[in-house]
Amino acid sequence: xxxxxxxxxxxxxxxxxxxxxxxxxxxxxxxxxxxxxxxxxxxxxxxxxxxxxxxxxxxxxxxxxxxxxxxxxxxxxxxxxxxxxxxxxxxxxxxxxxxxxxxxxxxxxxxxxxxxxxxxxxxx
Numbered sequence: 560x561x562x563x564x565x566x567x568x569x570x571x572x573x574x575x576x577x578x579x580x581x582x583x584x585x586x587x588x589x590x591x592x593x594x595x596x597x598x599x600x601x602x603x604x605x606x607x608x609x610x611x612x613x614x615x616x617x618x619x620x621x622x623x624x625x626x627x628x629x630x631x632x633x634x635x636x637x638x639x640x641x642x643x644x645x646x647x648x649x650x651x652x653x654x655x656x657x658x659x660x661x662x663x664x665x666x667x668x669x670x671x672x673x674x675x676x677x678x679x680x681x682x683x
Contacts, residue, residue, distance in 0.1 A: 568677030
């Protein structure tokens with residue numbers, strides 16, 4: 560059974576940083592692309608960052624470029640989202656996702672597996 564578990568959410572002041580972690584289990588993710596999305600109340604799920612597993616070429620939307628960094632964690636099958644210069648507009652539930660596809664990674668419909676989400680709240 561594939562499972563993705565996000566940790567690291569919480570409350571932070573504007574301008575601060577948070578580090579989210581996603582631990583994947585249930586199978587080898589060596590050929591999976593991994594992504595992060597976020598969802599604000601009443602909104603659709605929004606792309607935040609992603610990379611193909613091998614090679615690990617990351618890419619981001621304009622809203623997070625230069626502030627967020629997606630990377631592999633030190634532990635096997637983990638993905639990190641380092642978020643810097645946070646603003647209240649970044650407040651959302653953040654989700655980790657995985658897919659065997661290596662294209663269309665900005666689209667949440669591309670992903671087969673999702674974590675339960677972790678709440679990030681940025682105060683002004």
